[in-house]
Amino acid sequence: MTRMKRLSRLATLAGAISFALLIVGCNEKPISPIGNSDPVLPEQASQISRQTRKVLDPSRMKLLRPKAPRALQKGHVCSGTKSKLIxxxxKDNIDLCHEKLEFPAGAVNQETEISFVAVxxxxxxxxxxxxxxxxxxxxLTLHLKVVNLIDVNMAALTISRYDAASDNWIDLPSSIDDKQENISANITQAGRYALTWNVTPEEKEFIAWQGENWGGSRAKKMHRSKGGRLEFRGHEMEIPTFALRGDFKMVITEVDKEAAQVDFGPSGHFDQPVKVTICYKNLDTTGLDPSTFTVTWFDPVTRQWIDVGGTVDEKGKKIWVYVWHFTQYSLASR
Incomplete structure (x- = not known):
């Protein structure tokens, strides 16, 4: 078993690495929003062998896709960089997509090139x-009409700043305008900012751009000696005590796009099996027998879908399975 690794590009955002439930075309390689999982190394083979390695026949399997109503309005993605000499x-301002950064007179001591980046x-x-x-x-003002606010408590919505020293996100006093179109916060320093809300004192959700993109993330710190449970839109992970190799911020990230995705993390192997539950209530199961549903993961080395199995809860529209590792997973019909 290898040590679970930290996040790459999204480390500072969700504080976790990725496990993925991917509902994509059979010939597409799944993509993780937090970084692709490492190929299985030879020394990990003994861990993998605890699960039956059964390859799905691509010609007979069907990867489930979202129902048509699940698709949101035309997607919005803010990307790129804007810079200005302040x-x-x-007074001055920098506009990037629908987002705005406004400076009063006296904000800087001298002429300063300020960059505003969608990272x-x-x-x-x-x-x-x-x-x-x-x-x-x-x-700092963020436009709310272009973000995914499904099931979000608007009263708890806030702009947060990442604090590298504590590896935490600090919530800033934020205000939403009367039309609930924009949220603003005063900032006194440069750095990284995100749109979030606290589901519980221990769980923070990160908001996604609207449309054909990620549907948001939820993160929770879990300790090796305690384990814990994390749920996001019907998808769950249940970590038993001493399954982790250390203390980690666990994450579930859901994706809203044609090839809908859900990522769980961190990636890597466990000392004890972990229960994961996948909710399929928003997937198109027309003409399919739920008893044929199975959880699979994509092996990037062999480019094959590996059948993990699972127990189907037809009433709850969920399927659960115990796994020894987090990597890229999908829900399929055999």
């Missing part, structure tokens, strides 16, 4: 640089 003696194509995450502190607070 002068100390005047994530999937989740609402922006970075302001360089690493400077503002003399007068700037205002």
């Amino acid at each position: 002068k100390p003696d005047r 994530n194509d999937h989740l609402v995450e922006l970075e302001i640089g360089p690493n400077v502190t503002f003399n007068a607070a700037a205002t």
Whole structure:
């Protein structure tokens, strides 16, 4: 068993690495929003062998896709970079997509080139640089009409700043306008910011861009000696005590796109089997027998779908299975 690795590009956002439930075309390689899983190494073979390695026949399997109503309105993705020379003696602003950064006069001591970057194509995450502190607070405004707010508690919605020293996201006092179209927060320093809300004191959800993109993430810190449970839109992971090799921020990320995806993390192997539950209530099961449903994972080395099996709860429209590792998974009909 190898040590679970940290997040790459989304490490600072969700604080986790990825497991994926991927509902994609049979010839497509699944994509993780947090980084592709490593190929299975020879020394890991003994762990993998605890699960029967049964390859699905691509000509007979059917990977489940979302129902038509699940598709949201035309997708919005904010990407790219905008920079502007901000002068100390005047007001100014930087606009990027629908997002805005406003500076009052006196915000900087001297002319400063400020960058405004959308660092994530999937989740609402922006970075302001360089690493400077503002003399007068700037205002960061995010447009809510272009983000995915399904099942979000609007009263708890906030703009959060990543604090590298504590590896935590700090919630900022935020205000939503009367039309609930924009959320704003005063910021006094450059850095990375995201749109979030606290589901519980222990669970933070990260908001995604709307449409054909990620449907959001939910993260929770779990300890090796305690384990824990994390649920997001019907998908669950149940971590028993001492299954992890250390303390990790676990994550579930759902994707809203034609090839709908759900990622769980971190990627890697466990000391004890972990129960994962996949909800299929939003998937198109027309003409399919639920008893044929199975959980699979994609082996990037052999480019084969491996059948993991699972127990179907037809009433709850869920399927659960115990796994020894988190990697890229899918729900299929045999």
